Amino acid sequence: MTTNPLAAALPDLDFVTDTDVLDSLSHDDAEWAPVGNALSAVRPRSTAEVQAVVAECATRGIPVVTRGAGTGLSGGANAVDGCLILDLSKMNRILEIDPDNMIAVVQPGVVNNDLKAAVAEHGLWYPPDPASAPWSTIGGNASTNAGGLCCLKYGVTRDYVLGLEAVVGGPAGAYGTAVRLGHRTTKGVAGYDMVGLFVGSEGTLGVLTEITLRLRPARAESPRTVVGAFGSIVAAGNAVAATTRLGLLPTALELLDRACLQAVEEWKHLGLSATAEALLLAQIDTPGKAGDDEAAALAQCFRDAGAEWAEQSTDEFEAEALFSARRLAYPALERLGPVLTEDICVPRSAVPRMLAAIEDIATRHQVAIATIAHAGDGNLHPLIRTPAGDDAARTAAQAAFEEMLTAAIDMGGTVTGEHGVGLLKRAGLRQEQEPGVIAMQQALKQTLDPLNLFNPGKVLGDPAA
Amino acid sequence: MTTNPLAAALPDLDFVTDTDVLDSLSHDDAEWAPVGNALSAVRPRSTAEVQAVVAECATRGIPVVTRGAGTGLSGGANAVDGCLILDLSKMNRILEIDPDNMIAVVQPGVVNNDLKAAVAEHGLWYPPDPASAPWSTIGGNASTNAGGLCCLKYGVTRDYVLGLEAVVGGPAGAYGTAVRLGHRTTKGVAGYDMVGLFVGSEGTLGVLTEITLRLRPARAESPRTVVGAFGSIVAAGNAVAATTRLGLLPTALELLDRACLQAVEEWKHLGLSATAEALLLAQIDTPGKAGDDEAAALAQCFRDAGAEWAEQSTDEFEAEALFSARRLAYPALERLGPVLTEDICVPRSAVPRMLAAIEDIATRHQVAIATIAHAGDGNLHPLIRTPAGDDAARTAAQAAFEEMLTAAIDMGGTVTGEHGVGLLKRAGLRQEQEPGVIAMQQALKQTLDPLNLFNPGKVLGDPAA
Structure with missing residues (x-):
């Protein structure tokens, strides 16, 4: 039934024929990034099969969009029209x-x-x-x-x-x-x-x-967990900045606001209480008494910065639940409706200012923003939530999204700390980097991929084109 | 007196007119790397001055060779004929x-x-x-x-x-x-x-x-120093491999052979005794008792691997002297005559095998090789010493140099761990990397520097050309 010319040319390869499966392989987890119509998808099992596929696509001028699990949040793995999806999960x-x-x-x-x-x-x-x-x-x-x-x-x-x-x-x-x-x-x-x-x-x-x-x-001991609860998200941001100033170096220093905690609790019933406006979760893995001292200093730093309470968690289950909550925050919010995920990163000292800017942007655009953050790195993930099918809310969300990028750049930050440019941050990339630097990267792409075969239009593509 | 056209075009810049100074700025610290005749040297004081110099050199087709302190060991900062030396030390x-x-x-x-x-x-x-x-x-x-x-x-x-x-x-x-x-x-x-x-x-x-x-x-405590003395350099290499296998992660794990220790002692009189064939010097900066435990485990690991003795140094002066000896080993040997410096890096488990190969190569070519090494990283610096003016010794040294590169590649290693390719490792680079990968890098160079203005011939240049 397939009319896929690649399947005819490469009969031994595992091409996807089911259109539902092809649809599900045609996009990653980025809300609202455009998705093109893929020609087909294939699941190679070896480097040799990848080589054969790429050679055949080059001959036929078929773009190659590579994907893994599709958990990306910028549309980097989204299909472009007429492409082959190269699914490497096998x-x-x-x-x-x-x-x-x-x-x-x-x-x-x-x-x-x-x-x-x-x-x-x-x-x-x-x-x-x-x-x-x-x-x-x-x-x-x-x-x-x-x-x-x-x-x-x-x-x-x-x-x-x-x-x-x-x-x-x-x-x-x-x-x-x-x-x-x-x-x-x-x-x-x-x-x-x-x-x-x-x-x-x-x-x-x-x-x-x-x-x-x-x-x-491997680490010899389980890391210690330190938790601080704050009356406002900006107060939590101040504690993050204070942590860096004191030279404390936790393994992780994560921020969750109340909206995130509530969404996780409603889904997973981990027994989290969500009375504070924001939690900071830190892990310390310095071994022995030095680690105990560091954990105590961090809790004190949180208190000095205005925490309602801050303690080293002595209950391993509680500590695990808290970090599970952090990991589950994104899917928990996604359950409740479309989520547009930001990924700005600012200098650590600017975290309080950026958190305040996010609150201001949410108010002005009347959008609901929940925030999780790798706060110790200055890498913030404001999650913009909209009711499904509400076009006005969607327009407001997109305006808020772009405004947060501008605010981050103005504070000396970047439009993407870890999710990548994909499709969603192409305009932001051009806002952040000068034209000469974009031109250097386009020249590198042209040099290493003269046919523009690999994931065309992503990262350096012109979003207005 | 200058007939330097650049100086006439850029009258406000600080050009070097003294030929002795120009000579000293025309090479780095790499023994036997070829040195070309520079047209001139300039010492810019700002980005704007660098921009003016580069623009003028591009117009006139004058290659630009940039240098800092000239401590490089691969000839990367050596003059090429007709170039301008851009000395950024100001x-x-x-x-x-x-x-x-x-x-x-x-x-x-x-x-x-x-x-x-x-x-x-x-x-x-x-x-x-x-x-x-x-x-x-x-x-x-x-x-x-x-x-x-x-x-x-x-x-x-x-x-x-x-x-x-x-x-x-x-x-x-x-x-x-x-x-x-x-x-x-x-x-x-x-x-x-x-x-x-x-x-x-x-x-x-x-x-x-x-x-x-x-x-x-900054680290809160001074690191601990652990020293082990070994009856053979290969025994020391075995201890390095054992350290990695035990999951111990010192800050530094350095190897010095007897020739290095003697050269330093004769020069600086630090009070080092050089009876062992090889020393391992390690630093541990894990704080508190965990650090003490790690230091004890490391000393025990050295003893188990056959050290004649191994102890945590309790004398801060002694510890400092040992690391000073490590830092001074290269200049100490250089005092005694021309030194050709290797910079191979092998997988850590191959350190004993590579050390044995170095001994074998030294014997076969009848060259004197002293070895210092960032042994914990598998990064070895065999230092080939030749009497000044002895052409036969120099030929033998160069043969030994190339043979060590081949041995390192055969063990899964690289021809340069940290010194760079410069001029001396260009043939080695081509031996290590496949032609396609060299071609990719040449294409990048051509794309970003179409005039081949910046340090031409270095790294990717053809050493046979």
Whole structure:
């Protein structure tokens, strides 16, 4: 029944024929990002199959949109018209765990938490922990340079990618050529940082087919949790700024407002009380008494900054429930209706000011905004909620979205801390970066992908075009 | 007396007229890398002056070779014929220290240790610590993505560069255009990682004129020092591999062989006894009792791996002397005659095998090799020593140099861990990376520097041409 010319040319590959499945593979989790009509989707099982697909698409001029679990929040994995969706979720093997060198080599479809569990059996730890870690894949994490909760102390995905195998076109050879970038060693400066260029390039430069990751030793103790409750979200922001000023370095320093806590509680019944306007959740993993001292200093810092109460949680279940609430905040709100997710990042000292600006923007545009934040990094996720089908609310939400980008840039921040540009932040990118810098990046894209085959229009595309 | 056309065109700039000074500015610290005849050298004091120089050089087709302190070890800052040397050592102002956001903004000529001292007054710490830190500049550190001793736990220069100002040509505009890359926030994924591309590009893509750096809180305690003495260098290598296997993560894990210790002692009289064949020096900065436990575990690990003795140093002067010896090993050996410095990096488990290969290569080629190493990172610096003016020894040394590169690649390693490719590792780069990957990088260089104005021939140049 298929009239897909690729399926005829590549009969051994696993093409998707069901239109419902094709629809579900045609978009990520970004609300309101445009979705094109894909020609087809395919689920390769090896680098060789990816190479064959890319070569065939290049011959036929069919754009390639690569996706993992589709948990992206910027539309980076959304179909463009006439594209092939390259679904890498079946390339999900952990190829190697090397405890002697604290390295893992994985296919792109491995789920983040599955990797964490596998390396834990060797006494190792893969730190990057986007809130989507139970579902999102390492390939997607690398393509977006995903952040997460523990970046504050342990960095982002880019800090853990040592090497890549990528299927590319252009200067390296014909489309479908596989190249190895980077190295297996902990250090290495041979040539340009091609790994850094591909990480975070959102599938616009090629297809990642293998990823070599740096690991860390597992932590000997469970981290301590410190919780502070605040009478206003701006007061919580002040506590975040004070934490940095004191030189305290928690593993994570997360902010949840009351709307988020309520949404989680109504869904999961974790036993959270949501009387405060905002909670700060921190983890400290410094071992031993020094960690106890740091936790005490952090709680005191919260109190000094005006917390209604702040304590080290002595109840492991409570601590786990709180961090679960943090991870579940986004899906909990999504249950209640369309959510447009912001991802601004500002200098840490500007967190209180940005939180105040968000409140002001919400009031002026009469939109409901719930906020979760990797507050210690200055990375805020205001979540704009609209009733389904309410076009006026949607227009107001989009205006609020763009206004928050402008406010973040004005405070020395960026339009995307960790979700990527995809489709939703293309205008913001042009607002943040000068035309010369955009031109440099477009020239790099043109050089490495002269056919504009890989995820065309994303990141550097003109949103007005 | 000058017939330098640039000086006539740019009368307000500080051109070097003394030929001895021009000679001294025409090379870095790489033994035997070829040095061309520079047309002139200039010492700009501002970004605007750099812009004027680059524009004028582009008009006249004069290559621009940028240098900082000239402590490089790969010839990356060596003159090419007819070039202008752009000496950034006068652009040495710290423009901003922002304790609230743990950020510093510096001009490229700021010396690493000067920055460390300045931020320490604010309770902050800039970790990257190449052994050249007393002399080398942040601009040079960023251009080579310099490593150092504490990378093992705290990463390399790239991990601390958030943003750059660079003077470029090509897609961004006419040569002499200044662009701002990256961000001031701790996270940010807007567009491609242009900062990562410029860091470590060894002056081949443009001129870094301002660098925004991430800082860390100062450490509350002095690190502990653990020393182990070994009867053979390979035994020391086994202890390094064992350390990683146990999940111990010292700040630094350095190896010095007897030749290095002797050379330092003869020069500086630090009171080092050099009876062992190799020393391992480790620093542990985990605070409190956990740090004591880690230090004890590390000493025990050294003993279990065959150390003649291993102890935590309780004498702060002794500990300081040992790390001074490490930092002084290279200049101490240089005093004794020409030194050709290797910079291979292998997976940590291959350290013993690589050390054995170095001994074997030294024997076969009858060359004297002293070894210092950031052993915990697998980054080894075999130092090939030759009597001055002995051409046969020099030929043997060069053969040994190339053979060590091959051995490192065969063990899954890289030809340069932290010094860069410059001139000396161009053949090694081509041996390590496949032609397609070299072609991708050459295409990037051509795209961002279409006139091939910036440090031509370095890194990606054909050494046989």
